[in-house]
Amino acid sequence: EEKGSILHSLYLLGKGIKILLRTSPLYASLLFFLNIFGGLIAPLNAFAYQRLLDWIMTTIDSGQWTSYGLICLASLSFLGLASFMIDRLADFIRQVFSDRLDISITEQVLQKAILLPMETFDNAEIYNNINTAATQTSSSCLNLLESTSEIIYFVVQGASFFWIILHFSWLIALISLISMIPIIHISLRINKHWYKVYFKRVEKNRLIQYLKMLVVKNSCIKEIKLYNVGTKIISFIVDNFTSFLKEDKHIRKKFLYEQTLIQALDYATTLGVKLWIIIKAINQNCTIGTIVL
Secondary structure (H helix, E strand, O other): OOOOOOHHHHHHHHHHHHHHHOOOOOOHHHHHHHHHHOOOOOOOOHHHHHHHHHHHHHHHHOOOOOHHHHHHHHHHHOOOOOOHHHHHHHHHHHHHHHHHHHHHHHHHHHHHHHOOOHHHHHHHHHHHHHHHHHHHHHHHHHHHHHHHHHHHHHHHHHHHHHHHHHHHOOOHHHHHHHHHHHHHHHHHHHHHHHHHHHHHHHHHHHHHHHHHHHHOOOOHHHHHHHHHHHHHHHHHHHHHHHHHHHHHHHHHOOOOHHHHHHHHHHHHHHHHHHHHHHHHHHHHOOOOOHHHH
């Protein structure tokens, strides 16, 4: 598949997840399940809060106290503690998993590199790929681990809240779902663009890192001083970094305008949806707890 296509991205995602599962099936599975449970905490918390508010209003109207409010408060406290424990446990597993992943990937990349024929290292494109694999694969897989965990967490949480809104009004639920599309679209565009920028600079960044080491390396400093090339090397490094900075500034400014516009649209939609919910809930004589939920 062509690089950058959706199918190619899904293919790479699948390979990344296979690496995670191969490194430690136990830790990977635990993280996935913990994020599922973590995603359910917020909707359950919202339900408990709804029940508490309704109990308060009923108690005010009737003037009679019941033990139901204590159960709601206890549920909120339990859910808060559960959320804390899940977060801490997930962080612990993630850190241990990260160390294992780093060791495993580093070993695989280096083992692969020493088996490649000598002429491979004379090919600039292949050497760039080897350098990228050796320096970036571990961090990329760790990012994949973080991203996959967050995706599971927010999909479960989002689906739960969508189900809650759907039972109140399918039209509001549909509008809420559609309003997510522009934000997801701009996020994917930004990530894809920075990915291209990074790969375009791989070779030049490798050269810059090499030159930086030359300037401070004990075995090279004599020749640099003898031929008086230190200033030229530094100018080359600074000029390239300045060029990168200008390009990055232009890209960030462009995306800032787009993100601000889409975010403003999102806030306007959210405001409209909230107002719609309040009016609809009042017309249907819903409780305060239901409106807040």
